[in-house]
Amino acid sequence: MEYEFTLKYQLSENEDIDALLERLAEGGCDDALVGVGQPGRMALAFIRESTSAKQAVESALHDVVRVVPTARLIEATPDLVGLTDVAEIIGVSRQNMRKLMLAHSMSFPAPVHDGSTSLWHLADILLWLQERGSYSIAQGTLELARTAMAVNVSSSYKRVFGEPGFTH
Incomplete structure (x- = not known):
């Protein structure tokens, strides 16, 4: 099944955007439209094929952190x-x-x-x-919304308490 979701990130100050776009494409994010309009921010609008929303979002999170380890997740949508x-x-x-x-x-x-x-x-x-x-x-819509919510809540918890959560 195809899942459509967006991951928004804060980038480090010294990111070369052209090189970043190339690394993302080579690193498994070629199924995402990348937006870098606001300085220091990046949004990746994915259309990812997977057996579950959770697997689709988690694989995208892992792909991004592998390519841009200093990026901080701001938000997963739809949430x-x-x-x-x-x-x-x-x-x-x-x-x-x-x-x-x-x-x-x-x-x-x-x-x-x-x-x-x-x-x-x-x-x-x-x-x-x-x-x-x-x-x-649609079950896929509900599953994706639940997954995005879990990612956002976990990421916020990690930022506030410094405890395990989505570290990407």
Whole structure:
């Protein structure tokens, strides 16, 4: 199965971008579109064939760390999303998604960031929708969202507590 996900990294100051792009292609990341627009940052949009989302993401993480060992993982996506993102993924309008959230405010997943723009873990909302049985959620989509969430939570834990997690 093909899995589409993005890995975002902070680069060291002395990275030669042209050489980096060449090393990534040679190092197993030739299935990613590389973006380096913001200085010191790199995003790799992968379309990776694998038997599971977990295996696809982990193999990409390992490929990147092998090629760019000093890169620090910032985020794996799809994970943190707004209602508009969720609506697009499940094929409804943003208004429909908002109505659903408001109508089921007691059971709808709590956002991880609540403010003028609220953010949720995509996996939490997809699981909630799946449990309701009213929306068809592709298993690969849910599996990828759960994997990205696990990578991000593990990476954040590692940064905060300096304990084992995704070190890439």
